[in-house]
Amino acid sequence: MFTDLSEEQLRAHRSAVREPDDFDGFWQGTLAQARAAGSAVRAEPVAAGLSAVDVLDVTFAGFDGQPVRGWLRLPRNAPTPLPTVVQYAGYGGGRGHPLENLLWAAAGFAHFQMDTRGQGSGWSRGDTPDPATAGPEAPGVMTRGIADPRSYYYRRLITDAVRAVDAVRTLPMVDPGRVAVLGQSQGGGLALAAGALATGVRAVVAHVPFLCDIPRGVVVTDARPYREVRDYLAVHRDAEERVLATLAYVDGVNFARRCHLPARYSVALMDEIVPPSTVYAAVNAHAGPTELSVWRYNGHEGGGIDDDAAALRFLREHLAPDSDPGARPGW
Template identity: 55%
Template sequence: MTLFDMPLDRLREYRSASVEPEDFDAFWAKTLGEAREHPLDARFERVETGLATVETYDVTFAGFGGQPVKGWFVVPAGTAEPVPAVVEFLGYGGGRGLAHSHLLWASAGFAHFVMDTRGQGSGWAPGDTADPVGSAPAFPGFMTRGVEDPETYYYRRLYTDAVRAVEAARSHPLADAARTAVTGISQGGGITIAVSGLVPDLAAVSPDVPFLCDFPRATTVTDRTPYREIGNYLKTHRGRVERVRETLSYFDGVHFAARATAPALFSTALEDQTCPPSTVFAAFNAYAHEDKAIEVYDFNDHEGGGAFQQAAQLRWLPDRLRVR
């Protein structure tokens, strides 16, 4: 695939046409307030993985509606005092996987909290969290579940789970709540941006080739899934375009980015048709914190920087978390 989106100089100036709902803040304050009416009830149970360098805990906490959400909590073996924490959100279709699968951040000296993704976990890594909330007719996948009303949309539940995951991670005595970062790839990157606008006291944010940004452009510039799920839904449900667009505006990373209060390291790939670079730059250019940077991978598709981006994060994150 060759370059298909805007030239890089235009990307650096691009602004989304996504219209922010007037009640955006009120909607999310109400949503999170309702979630917090349920006790967080974060439980950490030590599991044996056969690994000598880390200690791993099986986590359960109360997410949206008080519903149970799973996760892993991994710390360097022998950790006795609180260490900076990295909360990770996962890509589309994947779950938390097996207990021994997550080593990078704990190997770097951080506490690492991996949130399972409700209802997914069957595409590329297994998950253990159900989504007990039903929806109206939807196109196969998750992008259109409840998409005609912000109250019923799938990502209302998932973004709420993510905020509660940060709270659960911070509740563990080995996690330094004041030095907490969030990160994720693709869908996980989009969730990361949402959390950056919903949790006001994060220390750092690192969305990697993020999904769920600039819906007006994303749904028209690429025909790859998952964005194409929305087009396929509207192909069948003619005449509902404006209703769907209004719903999506409550979940657009562009609007969360405008509320961010933590330093950020983004990444994008110029041949990425799954999360087109213009949609990533839309969120990056709207990102409110002045300490922000974006790694650009010129000849990559949705794999982005891969291990090169991890290396960039490992150089960038310790300064923001004030690692001693």
């Protein structure tokens, strides 16, 4: 069943999420600190047994210089440097197995699948720990360090997402001027943040993005991960103001307001995990051109392969060579 406002109300929905006065300074300082802490990138070939795709095990310096893993998949024998897709995983997932997620390399892109610190055991494996200790939390990572934006889990993960873009743009097989960010659910929220904060990104794909209009999401769905915040506040009854202040620093609506890049969104009107109004809040706040697919009869899976096909068309358009924006670079 439909889980939120009517379609007419959704199209008109605007978020009331608070924007911290020091939002820009907070993220500028966080990223400057991370970049100063380290910039080494290591890429080692993996014997994946594939005949058309090469896989490299990449380690780069994320938040506070901490090592973060990822898979770099490359179409074998393709002329380099390549247009590149940086992908972020949904909640509970990590970078997965080297043999998974071959679409983007098969389509002719360099494809970097970033691992997700402290996750990667829900539905897809991961290898990157989250070494921070941050006080009481509800099960999951949604409330880890939530009492202060400086200790909050998503400060670290969003920094990783930006540093992943920094890292791949230094690799010789990557065209640093043709990079896009992509994700679904949590990955979509990270893509919006990276699109607003990272240097050198050309386009954003955010399918059924999580972490947008978070205060609304917490009170209009009973599903996790938003439920984790509600569970926390049900125990820490005096913490609402402090928690909402922290969440404003990572809310996708605030990143969308700063993202002038072309973006492709999708929303599912029967989504119980990411309420449709929270997606529309980001779309309606986005500072650049947008396109949106509305899936009336789908839940959190969104458009599935149809979203992938639309994203492939979108990224071929926006990552075409500068010399001929309408060209298709041999894909």
